[in-house]
Amino acid sequence: MINVLLKTLNQKNRTIDYPKSTPVLPERFRGLPVIDRAKCIANCKLCIEACPTDALTDGLKIDLGRCLFCNKCLSACHTGAISFSQEHRLAARTREDLVLKDSSLNSLKLIESLDKESRRLFGRSFKLRQVSAGGCNACEADTNVLSTVVYDLGRFGVQFVASPRHADGLLITGPVSRNMRLALEKTYEAVPAPKLVIVVGSCAISGGPYIDHPEVLNGVDPVLPVDLYIPGCPPHPLTILDGVLRLLGRL
Amino acid sequence: MSLPAFKTLRNCQTIAIDDVPLVDTTVFRNSIITAVEGGSRICALFGVPRDRLDPQVFSKQLSRAVIRVFAVLAHDREGTLFIISTDIRGSYAALTPDCPQAHWFERELFEQWGVVPEGHPWLKPIRFHKTYNKTEDQTNARESMIGITDFFRLEGSEIHDVAVGPVHAGIIEPGHFRFQCHGEYVYHLEISLGYQHRGIEPALIGGPTKRTLHYMETLAGDTTIGHAMAFSHLMETIMGVSVTPRAKTIRGIALELERLANHIGDLGALAGDVGFLPTASYCGRIRGDVLNLTALLCGNRFGRSLVLPGGVAFDLDNTLVQQLKDRLRAAFSEVSAAVNLLWDTPSVMARFENAGRISKETAKSLGLVGPAARACDIVRDARYDFPAGIFRFSQIPVSTWDTGDVFARAYVRWLEIQRSVTFIQNQLEMWPEGKTETEIKNLAANSLAVSLVEGWRGGICHVALTDSRGLFSHYKIIDPSFHNWMGLAMALRNQQISDFPLCNKSFNLSYCGHDL
Ligand code: SF4
Ligand code: SF4
Numbered sequence: 001m002i003n004v005l006l007k008t009l010n011q012k013n014r015t016i017d018y019p020k021s022t023p024v025l026p027e028r029f030r031g032l033p034v035i036d037r038a039k040c041i042a043n044c045k046l047c048i049e050a051c052p053t054d055a056l057t058d059g060l061k062i063d064l065g066r067c068l069f070c071n072k073c074l075s076a077c078h079t080g081a082i083s084f085s086q087e088h089r090l091a092a093r094t095r096e097d098l099v100l101k102d103s104s105l106n107s108l109k110l111i112e113s114l115d116k117e118s119r120r121l122f123g124r125s126f127k128l129r130q131v132s133a134g135g136c137n138a139c140e141a142d143t144n145v146l147s148t149v150v151y152d153l154g155r156f157g158v159q160f161v162a163s164p165r166h167a168d169g170l171l172i173t174g175p176v177s178r179n180m181r182l183a184l185e186k187t188y189e190a191v192p193a194p195k196l197v198i199v200v201g202s203c204a205i206s207g208g209p210y211i212d213h214p215e216v217l218n219g220v221d222p223v224l225p226v227d228l229y230i231p232g233c234p235p236h237p238l239t240i241l242d243g244v245l246r247l248l249g250r251l
Numbered sequence: 252m253s254l255p256a257f258k259t260l261r262n263c264q265t266i267a268i269d270d271v272p273l274v275d276t277t278v279f280r281n282s283i284i285t286a287v288e289g290g291s292r293i294c295a296l297f298g299v300p301r302d303r304l305d306p307q308v309f310s311k312q313l314s315r316a317v318i319r320v321f322a323v324l325a326h327d328r329e330g331t332l333f334i335i336s337t338d339i340r341g342s343y344a345a346l347t348p349d350c351p352q353a354h355w356f357e358r359e360l361f362e363q364w365g366v367v368p369e370g371h372p373w374l375k376p377i378r379f380h381k382t383y384n385k386t387e388d389q390t391n392a393r394e395s396m397i398g399i400t401d402f403f404r405l406e407g408s409e410i411h412d413v414a415v416g417p418v419h420a421g422i423i424e425p426g427h428f429r430f431q432c433h434g435e436y437v438y439h440l441e442i443s444l445g446y447q448h449r450g451i452e453p454a455l456i457g458g459p460t461k462r463t464l465h466y467m468e469t470l471a472g473d474t475t476i477g478h479a480m481a482f483s484h485l486m487e488t489i490m491g492v493s494v495t496p497r498a499k500t501i502r503g504i505a506l507e508l509e510r511l512a513n514h515i516g517d518l519g520a521l522a523g524d525v526g527f528l529p530t531a532s533y534c535g536r537i538r539g540d541v542l543n544l545t546a547l548l549c550g551n552r553f554g555r556s557l558v559l560p561g562g563v564a565f566d567l568d569n570t571l572v573q574q575l576k577d578r579l580r581a582a583f584s585e586v587s588a589a590v591n592l593l594w595d596t597p598s599v600m601a602r603f604e605n606a607g608r609i610s611k612e613t614a615k616s617l618g619l620v621g622p623a624a625r626a627c628d629i630v631r632d633a634r635y636d637f638p639a640g641i642f643r644f645s646q647i648p649v650s651t652w653d654t655g656d657v658f659a660r661a662y663v664r665w666l667e668i669q670r671s672v673t674f675i676q677n678q679l680e681m682w683p684e685g686k687t688e689t690e691i692k693n694l695a696a697n698s699l700a701v702s703l704v705e706g707w708r709g710g711i712c713h714v715a716l717t718d719s720r721g722l723f724s725h726y727k728i729i730d731p732s733f734h735n736w737m738g739l740a741m742a743l744r745n746q747q748i749s750d751f752p753l754c755n756k757s758f759n760l761s762y763c764g765h766d767l
Contacts (some may be wrong), residue, residue, distance in 0.1 A: 028550030109378030215450035
C-alpha cells in the first residue's frame with residue numbers, strides 16, 4: 001500500500017492546464033493546411049493528382065472532411081505552395097464549412113456554440129455514447145485518450161457512458177460500414193431526445209480512405225443528422241476536445 | 252526439413268507464379284496436413300479465380316467456377332516458407348477435421364469464393380458479405396445478413412445464452428459475442444465478426460493505386476506501421492529495390508514504438524479490468540507519451556505517412572534523436588514503476604493467474620501467433636524467425652512464458668516492452684548515415700511474394716500476386732487477429748463470464764484487421 005502511494009507521488013499530477021494553456025504540439029504535426037496560391041504554377045495539378053481521396057479540387061479548394069492529412073500533396077508540390085500549420089482547431093458545424101476555398105490561417109472560422117437552450121441542457125453535463133462503425137481504432141483510441149489523466153475530460157462535465165439510454169448524444173467514428181448501419185440506427189434511437197451527433201475523423205465525415213466503397217455508406221451524413229464534424233485521420237485529441245468544448249460553449 | 256510437394260521460399264523473396272507447384276487437390280490436402288503435423292503452421296490459405304491468373308483462358312463460364320487455392324506454410328524454427336497450390340471447382344474435402352488451424356481460412360474461402368470445404372464442422376460466414384464471384388449455379392453463395400447465422404446451441408434446462416454486441420460498453424470496435432452459460436460458468440464463447448468490413452481486399456486488385464498505402468495504414472489503425480511495413484517490404488521485394496540502412500533503422504524504431512504504445516496501453520487496461528486503478532491511469536498516460544514519440548518522428552501519433560515503399564518519408568536529425576532518447580528513458584522508468592506494481596499486488600495477481608488458460612497444444616493446433624502464442628511457451632516471433640529489414644542486423648530475443656493464462660500474456664508484454672526499449676536505444680546509438688528514400692520501380696510481372704512482419708499483436712502476413720502488367724491480380728492480408736480470435740474463444744471455456752473483459756483485453760485483438 002505504501003509502495004503504491006509512493007509510486008503515485010512519483011507519477012505526479014499530469015493533467016494539462018488546458019484550456020488556460022495549450023500543450024506544445026510536435027513540430028511535424030499536421031494541422032490546418034495552408035495554401036499559398038501565389039506560389040502556384042499556372043495549370044499545375046500535381047497536388048490534385050496526388051491526393052488519394054480527391055480532397056483537393058480545382059481552384060485548390062480543400063475539403064477537410066476528406067483530407068487524410070497525409071502529406072502527399074505537399075510532397076508532390078515543387079514550389080512549396082502547400083504547408084501544414086500547427087492550428088489544431090478544425091471542427092465545423094456544417095459539412096460545407098469544411099470545404100475551404102481559401103485555406104489560410106486568416107480564413108480560419110471557429111465554430112459557434114449551440115443555442116442558449118441547448119447550452120443550458122448540455123453545457124455543464126454532457127454524456128456521450130461512442131459508436132465505431134468501421135473505424136480503424138485510431139479515431140477510437142484518440143477519443144479514448146480524452147478520458148486519461150492527461151486531458152481529464154470529466155472536469156469539463158463531459159463523459160463517455162456505457163449505455164445510449166444514459167447519453168445525450170453519440171460520438172461516431174468510421175465510414176459506417178453497411179454491416180454496422182442497423183446497429184448505429186438502433187443506438188441512435190435508444191438515445192433520449194434532444195440528442196446531438198458528433199462525427200470524428202475523415203471516415204465518419206466522408207468515408208475517408210474508403211470513400212465510395214460499396215461496403216460503406218460514406219460516413220454518417222446519409223444515415224443521421226450531424227451536429228459537429230471533427231476532421232483528421234485521426235484528429236489529434238486536442239482537435240476533438242476543442243470541437244466538443246466549443247460546441248458546448250465552454251471555450 | 253524439406254517438404255517434397257512444396258516450393259520453398261524465404262520471407263521477402265519473389266518467385267514466378269508459374270513456379271508455385273500446382274498439384275492435385277488430394278496431394279494438396281495431404282501435404283498440408285503432413286507439414287502441419289511436422290511442425291509447420293498455416294500462414295495463409297486463400298483463393299484466386301483462375302481466370303485472373305490466366306487471361307488466356309477465354310471460356311469464362313467454365314473458369315469462373317475454378318478457384319486456385321494457394322497455401323503458404325511457415326516453419327518457424329527453420330525460418331522457411333513453403334508454398335503450394337491446387338485448382339478447386341465447387342468443393343473439396345475440408346482440411347479442418349485433420350488440421351484445426353485451417354478452420355477460419357476455410358470459412359473465408361467459402362465466404363469469398365463459394366468453394367465448399369466438405370465436412371467442415373462449422374461452416375459459417377466470418378465477415379458477412381456477398382460471395383465475390385456469385386453465379387447462378389452456385390446456390391450456397393447466398394446473400395448474408397450480418398449476425399444472422401446458425402449459432403451454436405447448448406441444450407439443457409438451465410443453460411442460457413448471453414449475447415453481447417455489436418455495440419459494446421466501452422470505446423471499442425464492434426463485434427458480437429455469444430456465451431453459452433450455466434449461471435456464471437461459460438461452456439463456450441462464439442465470436443461473430445464482420446461489422447467492420449470495408450471491402451479492402453477487393454479494392455486492392457488492379458493496384459497499387461494512390462490509395463493502396465492508406466488502406467494498409469488504416470486496415471488496422473493501431474498497427475499502422477506493422478501493415479505499412481509488410482506492404483512496403485512486399486513492394487520492394489517485387490520491384491527488386493532495397494532500401495537504405497537509415498530507412499530500415501527508422502522503420503524498426505517506429506515498429507517497436509508501436510509495440511510499446513500498445514503493450515503499455517494494454518497493461519494499463521488489464522489493470523483497469525481488475526480494478527487496480529494506479530497502474531491503469533499511469534499506463535493510460537504513458538501510452539500517450541509513446542504515441543507522442545511517434546508523432547515526433549512523423550507528425551502523427553499512429554505513424555501515418557511515415558513508412559512507404561522505398562523507405563521512410565521523415566528523417567531524424569541529432570536534436571530529434573536526443574529528444575527521442577531522453578523522452579524514451581523517462582517513459583521507460585515510469586512504465587517500469589507502474590507495471591512492477593502489478594506483479595507486487597496480490598489482488599491483481601489473484602485475478603491474472605489461472606484466468607483464461609490455454610494449453611500449449613491448443614495454441615499450437617490453432618496456430619496462434621504473437622504474445623498469445625509466446626505466453627504458451629511457443630517460440631514464434633517473425634523478428635527472429637523470419638527477419639527482414641533492420642531485424643536482419645539487430646536481433647531482439649524472443650520473450651516467452653509458459654503458463655498460458657492472462658498473467659502470461661501480460662508478462663510476455665512486459666518482457667517485450669523492456670526488449671523493445673533496449674532495441675530502440677541501441678538503434679539510436681549506432682545511427683547509420685545516408686538517405687531515407689530509394690527510387691522505386693515498377694512491380695515485376697507474373698510474380699508472387701510473401702512478406703512477414705511481427706506486429707505488436709503477432710505475425711502479419713501479406714501475399715501479393717502480380718499480373719502480366721505488373722499490377723496486383725490478388726493481394727492477401729492476414730492480420731494476426733485472424734489466427735487468434737479462436738484462441739480467445741478457447742480461453743473462455745470453463746471460465747466465469749465476469750472474467751471475459753480481462754481475457755479479452757489480454758488478447759486485445761483487432762476487429763477491423765480481421766474484417767478488412
Ligand atoms: S493531405 Fe489531404 S489534401 Fe493533401 S494529399 Fe493528403 S488527403 Fe489530399
Ligand atoms: S478517419 Fe482515419 S483514423 Fe479515423 S477511423 Fe478513419 S481511417 Fe481510421
